[in-house]
Amino acid sequence: MTPRYNFAFLDEDTKRMLRRALLKAVAIPGYQVPFGSREMPLPYGWGTGGIQVTAALLGPDDVLKVIDQGADDTTNAVNIRRFFSRVAGIATTERTADATLIQTRHRIPETSLREDQILVFQVPEPEPLRTLEPREAETRTLHALADYGLMHVKLYEDIAQYGRIATSYDYPVLVDGRFLTSPSPIPKFDNPKLDRSPALMLFGAGREKRLYAIPPYTRVESLAFDDHPFELQSWEHHCALCGSNDSYLDEVVVDDSGTRMFVCSDTDYCSGHRPEARA
Amino acid sequence: MSALLQVRDLSLHYGPRVGCEDVSFDLHPGELLCIVGESGSGKSTLLNAVAAQLTPTAGSVRYRQRDGEWLELGALSEADRRRLAREEWGFVTQNPRDGLRLNVSAGANVAERLMALGMRHYSQLRATARHWLERVEIDPTRIDDAPTSFSGGMQQRLQIARTLVTQPRLVFMDEPTAGLDVSVQARILDLLRRLVNELGLAAVMVTHDLAVARLLAARTIVMQGGRVVETGLTDQILDDPQHPYTQLLVSSVLTT
Amino acid sequence: MTAALMLELRDLSKSFELHQQQGARLNVLRGFDLRLHAGECVVLSGPSGAGKSTLLRVIYANYRPSLGAVHVRHQDRWLDLAKATPHEVLDVRRHTLGYVSQFLRVIPRVPALDIVAEPLVAHGVDVQQARRRAAYMLSRLNVPERLWQLPPGTFSGGEQQRVNIARGLIVPRPILLLDEPTASLDADNRAIVAELLAEACSAGSAVLGIFHDEDMRDRVATRLFPMQALEAA
Numbered sequence: 068m069t070p071r072y073n074f075a076f077l078d079e080d081t082k083r084m085l086r087r088a089l090l091k092a093v094a095i096p097g098y099q100v101p102f103g104s105r106e107m108p109l110p111y112g113w114g115t116g117g118i119q120v121t122a123a124l125l126g127p128d129d130v131l132k133v134i135d136q137g138a139d140d141t142t143n144a145v146n147i148r149r150f151f152s153r154v155a156g157i158a159t160t161e162r163t164a165d166a167t168l169i170q171t172r173h174r175i176p177e178t179s180l181r182e183d184q185i186l187v188f189q190v191p192e193p194e195p196l197r198t199l200e201p202r203e204a205e206t207r208t209l210h211a212l213a214d215y216g217l218m219h220v221k222l223y224e225d226i227a228q229y230g231r232i233a234t235s236y237d238y239p240v241l242v243d244g245r246f247l248t249s250p251s252p253i254p255k256f257d258n259p260k261l262d263r264s265p266a267l268m269l270f271g272a273g274r275e276k277r278l279y280a281i282p283p284y285t286r287v288e289s290l291a292f293d294d295h296p297f298e299l300q301s302w303e304h305h306c307a308l309c310g311s312n313d314s315y316l317d318e319v320v321v322d323d324s325g326t327r328m329f330v331c332s333d334t335d336y337c338s339g340h341r342p343e344a345r346a
Numbered sequence: 347m348s349a350l351l352q353v354r355d356l357s358l359h360y361g362p363r364v365g366c367e368d369v370s371f372d373l374h375p376g377e378l379l380c381i382v383g384e385s386g387s388g389k390s391t392l393l394n395a396v397a398a399q400l401t402p403t404a405g406s407v408r409y410r411q412r413d414g415e416w417l418e419l420g421a422l423s424e425a426d427r428r429r430l431a432r433e434e435w436g437f438v439t440q441n442p443r444d445g446l447r448l449n450v451s452a453g454a455n456v457a458e459r460l461m462a463l464g465m466r467h468y469s470q471l472r473a474t475a476r477h478w479l480e481r482v483e484i485d486p487t488r489i490d491d492a493p494t495s496f497s498g499g500m501q502q503r504l505q506i507a508r509t510l511v512t513q514p515r516l517v518f519m520d521e522p523t524a525g526l527d528v529s530v531q532a533r534i535l536d537l538l539r540r541l542v543n544e545l546g547l548a549a550v551m552v553t554h555d556l557a558v559a560r561l562l563a564a565r566t567i568v569m570q571g572g573r574v575v576e577t578g579l580t581d582q583i584l585d586d587p588q589h590p591y592t593q594l595l596v597s598s599v600l601t602t
Numbered sequence: 603m604t605a606a607l608m609l610e611l612r613d614l615s616k617s618f619e620l621h622q623q624q625g626a627r628l629n630v631l632r633g634f635d636l637r638l639h640a641g642e643c644v645v646l647s648g649p650s651g652a653g654k655s656t657l658l659r660v661i662y663a664n665y666r667p668s669l670g671a672v673h674v675r676h677q678d679r680w681l682d683l684a685k686a687t688p689h690e691v692l693d694v695r696r697h698t699l700g701y702v703s704q705f706l707r708v709i710p711r712v713p714a715l716d717i718v719a720e721p722l723v724a725h726g727v728d729v730q731q732a733r734r735r736a737a738y739m740l741s742r743l744n745v746p747e748r749l750w751q752l753p754p755g756t757f758s759g760g761e762q763q764r765v766n767i768a769r770g771l772i773v774p775r776p777i778l779l780l781d782e783p784t785a786s787l788d789a790d791n792r793a794i795v796a797e798l799l800a801e802a803c804s805a806g807s808a809v810l811g812i813f814h815d816e817d818m819r820d821r822v823a824t825r826l827f828p829m830q831a832l833e834a835a
Contacts, residue, residue, distance in 0.1 A: 199447075199450075208424065211425075212428060214428065214432075214462065216458065216459075216461040216462030217458070217461075217462070219461040219466070220447070220450055220454050220457070220458050220461065221450075223453070223454050223457055223461070223468065223471065224450050224451060224454050227451055227453055227454065227489075227490050291466075292466050292467060292468040292471075293467045293468075294468050294469050295468050374689060532710040532711065533711065535710070536709070536710055539709070543723075561709065564688070564692055565688050578666075578688055579663065579664075579688050579691060581664050582664060582665070585664050586618075586659075586666055588619075589621075590621035593620070593621045593622055594621070597622055
């Protein structure tokens with residue numbers, strides 16, 4: 068642990084401000100709470116929102132796992148994990164089941180989460196209506212009035228253009244039957260894991276200075292049309308490493324001649340399912 | 347027959363400047379009323395004040411909604427105002443680009459107001475959108491094209507379809523044919539005339555064109571300097587104008 | 603049995619104030635009285651400028667009278683059009699008072715058949731039935747069937763006028779005002795119009811009209827009503 072910093076990098080006042088915002092977010096599921104986002108020692112887009120939420124939550128006994136697109140070993144994940152072990156001196160892990168707090172970019176772990184775990188999402192754009200309505204004052208009013216017909220315009224356009232709802236990530240959800248919410252750019256494959264999850268889910272957008280939450284066991288519904296219901300992606304392939312056919316697969320190019328293989332995006336899940344692990 | 351809309355002593359000032367002053371009129375169901383006057387006469391201000399898009403300085407606007415209840419528009423919450431605009435009213439702007447969503451397809455533009463009302467069946471939305479494109483004489487095969495690829499007249503017809511698809515009871519129109527060339531204008535006027543009759547719409551239309559008023563409106567209000575100078579049956583006003591300003595307007599029309 | 607009184611003008615005056623011409627005043631009618639009964643056809647006679655057309659327009663409420671009253675029997679009650687609200691005037695026009703001028707007001711892109719049917723639809727008749735009636739009127743007035751689906755903008759003067767008469771007479775109205783509706787018609791077609799008017803009168807309509815053509819006047823008039831220009835009087 069580097070002694071020059073306060074525990075978990077942020078000063079206590081900032082953490083208190085963040086915790087207050089988080090309590091409000093939990094109290095109003097899906098509602099975007101503004102907060103005083105701080106400059107962090109890494110650029111916007113690298114998870115500054117998620118890091119601030121994590122910093123406000125960490126205690127000395129927490130065990131932190133960080134994933135980026137499901138993987139523990141990518142640059143972003145490794146950096147954030149190392150950052151917190153240096154500024155907070157806490158234990159880290161790559162195993163989902165061992166973590167008390169998981170910060171994630173673009174995935175929800177395949178292993179089911181528990182009530183004693185918290186998932187922190189890094190969010191680039193918290194406002195699901197933004198591409199359709201650029202005015203912040205207007206989107207706030209639409210949320211206040213629960214006037215969400217506009218979101219279906221995007222889904223309509225998808226079907227009109229591609230014959231189906233082609234939005235495959237950051238798929239809009241309605242939280243607790245009230246607030247239209249961006250689940251962050253997770254694949255829609257992960258949307259069902261949001262619904263009535265035992266773990267608390269927190270979302271931080273550093274550049275946009277917004278937090279929001281999906282408290283445990285909250286109803287989360289993916290938007291759809293009556294005749295075009297919400298559907299999950301599926302693969303004809305199995306994971307080339309562990310043989311799983313029920314996890315989210317990445318297509319990976321493995322050599323210069325373009326050979327491809329499909330592997331689990333969740334590296335922890337994958338290593339736990341390989342034959343040698345099962346044996 | 348009882349009125350649908352009652353405007354009483356309505357004034358709207360922009361600081362010391364008068365937008366409109368002391369305007370009163372009634373609108374009955376199924377009736378199209380024209381507000382005529384030259385640029386700056388306050389007709390658009392009046393329209394926006396009546397449609398609750400601008401907040402009047404004084405006076406009242408009352409609207410009788412579908413269930414028969416009278417609403418005082420000045421006392422409405424933002425939520426109720428939007429509900430009215432969504433469920434019972436329509437607004438057609440002069441420039442279709444202000445009334446359309448340009449970054450989504452024509453079909454989505456027509457379907458949006460239906461989705462805002464809670465319609466969630468894609469095939470039905472699509473069928474309705476196609477039907478309405480046909481009704482405003484847009485080739486339904488262009489349903490997935492962007493409105494930016496449409497001509498000005500088509501865009502205006504698309505805006506009309508988008509507005510009327512929810513079968514509003516009251517439509518506000520601000521110079522819907524200005525800025526279009528004459529043949530396109532004639533087509534849109536004919537379309538409006540037909541749709542207003544078929545749907546039994548009530549409408550308030552602002553225009554500077556007396557011929558438009560004659561073609562569409564049974565009654566007309568003439569405005570000058572923010573005030574109503576003459577009001578009555580359209581043919582009366584055009585054939586036997588009383589006020590000096592109305593006589594000037596009528597005598598200024600080019601005849602071919 | 604005396605026929606019912608349908609229209610009564612009392613002390614009617616009409617003058618025009620021309621603000622564009624230094625407020626010049628033009629007096630056209632002064633202290634005018636007239637009574638019109640069901641079943642009669644009164645023809646206004648007199649030189650041009652006697653105010654015949656103005657009178658019809660004042661009765662139709664197209665012009666506003668300067669003084670006096672225009673009492674109309676409208677659905678078994680009397681209404682003074684000089685004081686009626688615009689909505690009342692519109693209702694009287696829809697059901698009681700018809701007006702046929704010399705000129706057809708052409709609506710761009712609307713076919714002749716629909717132009718003729720329109721007043722009947724406004725009267726409350728369903729569109730298909732109104733079109734059938736319009737077709738009957740047009741064929742009676744010898745408007746060739748190939749023209750029915752065309753907008754009358756390009757029709758000849760006589761054809762337009764016959765479309766106009768069909769439109770004006772399609773709704774059987776208790777009071778009919780006619781302003782030289784037959785001016786550009788040949789003798790055969792005038793005879794047909796006279797026939798239609800006679801039918802209307804015997805069905806109980808009260809007709810007040812201007813016909814310059816003497817033959818037409820003699821055919822339809824039950825009474826002549828002479829008028830003279832005010833300035834000459």
